[in-house]
Amino acid sequence: MALMESLSNAFTTLPTAIAALLLLLIVTFVVRKQSDKKKYYPIAGTVFNLLFNFKRAHDYMADLARKNKTYRVLGLFHSEIFTSDPAIVEHILKSNFPNYGKGGYFHTIMEDMMGDGIINVDGELWKTQRTYSKAISEATASNNAVDMQELLLKGTLDSMFEVGFVVQLDSIYGEKEGLGFAHSFNEVSALILLRYIDVFWKIKRFFNVGHEAKLKKHIKVVDDFIYKLIRAKAERASNPNQDASCKKKEDLLSRFLDLSDTNPKYLKDICSNFLHAGRDTNAATLSWFMYRMCIHPDLQEKVAQDIKDAVQLKDAPISEFLDKVTDNRVLDKMQYLHAAISESLRVHPPVPVNAKYCFSDDTLPDGYSVKKGDLIAYQPYAMGRMKFIWGEDAEEYRPERWIEEDGRCRMESPFKFPAFQAGPRICAGKEFAFTQMKVFTAVMLYFFVFKLEDQTKPVNYKTMINLHIDGPLMLSASPRVRRSY
Numbered sequence: 001m002a003l004m005e006s007l008s009n010a011f012t013t014l015p016t017a018i019a020a021l022l023l024l025l026i027v028t029f030v031v032r033k034q035s036d037k038k039k040y041y042p043i044a045g046t047v048f049n050l051l052f053n054f055k056r057a058h059d060y061m062a063d064l065a066r067k068n069k070t071y072r073v074l075g076l077f078h079s080e081i082f083t084s085d086p087a088i089v090e091h092i093l094k095s096n097f098p099n100y101g102k103g104g105y106f107h108t109i110m111e112d113m114m115g116d117g118i119i120n121v122d123g124e125l126w127k128t129q130r131t132y133s134k135a136i137s138e139a140t141a142s143n144n145a146v147d148m149q150e151l152l153l154k155g156t157l158d159s160m161f162e163v164g165f166v167v168q169l170d171s172i173y174g175e176k177e178g179l180g181f182a183h184s185f186n187e188v189s190a191l192i193l194l195r196y197i198d199v200f201w202k203i204k205r206f207f208n209v210g211h212e213a214k215l216k217k218h219i220k221v222v223d224d225f226i227y228k229l230i231r232a233k234a235e236r237a238s239n240p241n242q243d244a245s246c247k248k249k250e251d252l253l254s255r256f257l258d259l260s261d262t263n264p265k266y267l268k269d270i271c272s273n274f275l276h277a278g279r280d281t282n283a284a285t286l287s288w289f290m291y292r293m294c295i296h297p298d299l300q301e302k303v304a305q306d307i308k309d310a311v312q313l314k315d316a317p318i319s320e321f322l323d324k325v326t327d328n329r330v331l332d333k334m335q336y337l338h339a340a341i342s343e344s345l346r347v348h349p350p351v352p353v354n355a356k357y358c359f360s361d362d363t364l365p366d367g368y369s370v371k372k373g374d375l376i377a378y379q380p381y382a383m384g385r386m387k388f389i390w391g392e393d394a395e396e397y398r399p400e401r402w403i404e405e406d407g408r409c410r411m412e413s414p415f416k417f418p419a420f421q422a423g424p425r426i427c428a429g430k431e432f433a434f435t436q437m438k439v440f441t442a443v444m445l446y447f448f449v450f451k452l453e454d455q456t457k458p459v460n461y462k463t464m465i466n467l468h469i470d471g472p473l474m475l476s477a478s479p480r481v482r483r484s485y
C-alpha cells in the first residue's frame with residue numbers, strides 16, 4: 001500500500017521532471033542507436049513502460065518475453081536487458097560469472113539495508129562470507145481462520161533465528177520487541193524497492209523526508225535489534241561454559257564472532273543479509289503453496305496422502321509424529337510434496353526477477369551485445385510461464401511435471417528453473433529452505449484440511465522485491481485426523 005501511495009505521489013508531483021526525463025531518454029536512445037546499430041535490438045520500451053505497468057510488472061514482463069526471449073528496456077543511463085533464455089541465464093550466472101555482479105549500482109541502492117553482507121557484495125568479501133555460510137547447509141530443521149501469510153512470515157523468522165544464531169525469537173506469540181522487529185523488517189523490504197524507481201531518493205535521504213524518512217526509522221529498529229543480538233551472543237561466547245552452542249561455534253553468527261577483525265557493523269550486515277535472504281523467500285513460497293493447495297483441493301489430498309505414506313503412523317502421540325517429520329530420511333520419502341513445492345516455486349518464484357550489473361562489454365550467446373554499465377536480469381516469473389521452456393501447459397500448476405518414472409522429483413536445470421539462482425552464487429540456503437518448507441507443510445497438511453475463507457476473492461501479488469501475496473491470505477482449517485491429544 002505504502003509503495004503504491006508513494007508511487008502515485010511521485011507521478012502527481014513530478015510531471016515536469018518526467019517530461020524532462022523522457023526527452024533525455026529519447027536522446028540517449030538516438031545516441032546509442034548510432035553507436036551500436038548492429039546488435040542493439042530488440043527494444044521493448046523504456047523504463048516508463050515498466051513504471052506505467054508497475055502493478056502487474058511481472059506479467060507485463062512475461063508478455064514481453066512471449067514476443068522476445070531477451071529484450072531491452074531503455075533507461076536513462078544504461079539499458080536494462082531482461083532474459084528468459086536459459087542459455088543466457090547460464091552465461092551470466094556461470095560461464096561468464098566474473099563479468100556480472102552487484103557492482104556499485106546495486107550496492108548503493110541496497111546499502112542501508114544490506115551493507116556489506118553476502119547478498120550485496122562481490123569479490124573477496126563475497127567469497128569469505130560464502131565459505132562461512134556453510135553453517136546454513138549444515139543446519140537441520142529445528143523445529144479457525146488465520147492470516148496464513150502473516151503466520152508464515154513470523155514462523156520462518158523464528159526458525160531463521162534458531163538456525164543462524166541459536167536464539168529463540170518467539171515472535172509468533174512474542175514479546176513487543178520481537179513483533180516490532182518483524183514489522184520493521186517487512187517495511188524495510190517494501191520501502192527499499194522505491195529506490196529503483198524514484199530517481200530523487202538520494203535527495204530525499206539527505207533531507208530525511210518521504211519514504212526515505214520512514215525507511216530510516218525502520219532500518220534503525222532492525223539494526224538495533226540485531227546489534228543487541230550480537231552483543232548478547234558475544235557475551236555468551238566470551239563465557240563458553242554458559243552456552244554449549246557458542247562453544248561448538250555451530251551457528252553462522254558464532255563462526256563470524258570467532259574472526260578477530262570482525263567489526264560490529266560487518267557482523268550486523270552478515271546477520272541482516274542472512275535474515276533477508278531466507279525469511280521472505282521461504283514465507284512467500286509457503287504462502288503461495290498453501291494458496292495453491294486451497295484452489296486445487298484434489299492436489300491437497302494427494303500431498304496429504306504422500307505425507308501419510310511417508311510417516312507411516314497410526315494413532316501415535318504427536319511427539320512421535322514430530323520426530324518422524326523432522327527426520328531427513330522420512331522427509332526424503334515425501335517426493336510428491338517436494339514436487340508440489342517445486343511447482344509452486346516455478347509459477348510463484350519468491351525472487352521474480354533478479355538483475356546483475358555488467359562490468360565490461362560482452363556478447364550474449366544469442367549474438368546481442370551488452371555494454372559495460374548495463375543491467376541484465378533473468379526472470380524466474382516470466383520463465384515459469386514460457387511455453388518454449390515448459391510446454392503448452394506452462395501456465396498450469398501441475399506437480400506431476402516434476403515426477404520421474406520412479407516416483408521421485410526431478411532435479412531440473414537451474415538455468416531453466418532459476419528460482420534459487422544458479423552457478424557459484426546459487427542460493428546458499430536451498431537445502432535448508434526445502435527442509436524447512438517440507439516440515440512446515442507436512443505438519444499443517446497432515447493434521448488439517450485448508451480452504452480459502454473467501455473463494456471469490458482474487459489473489460494477486462504485490463510488486464516488491466519478493467513476490468508476496470497482496471493483502472492477507474485468509475484460510476480456514478478443519479481437522480484432518482482426530483486424535484485424543
Ligand code: HEM
Nearest residue numbers: 118136277278281282285351419420421425427428429433
Ligand atoms: C524458497 C526459499 C528461497 C529461495 C527461492 C531463495 C532464492 C535465492 C536467490 C534467488 C538468491 C540470489 C540473490 C541475489 O544474488 O540477488 C539467493 C541467495 C542466497 N540465499 Fe536464498 N532463497 C531461499 C531461501 C534461503 C534460506 C532459507 C536461506 C538461509 C537459511 C538462504 C540464504 C541465501 C544466501 C546466504 C544467499 C546469498 C548467496 C550468495 O550470494 O552467494 N536462502 N537465494
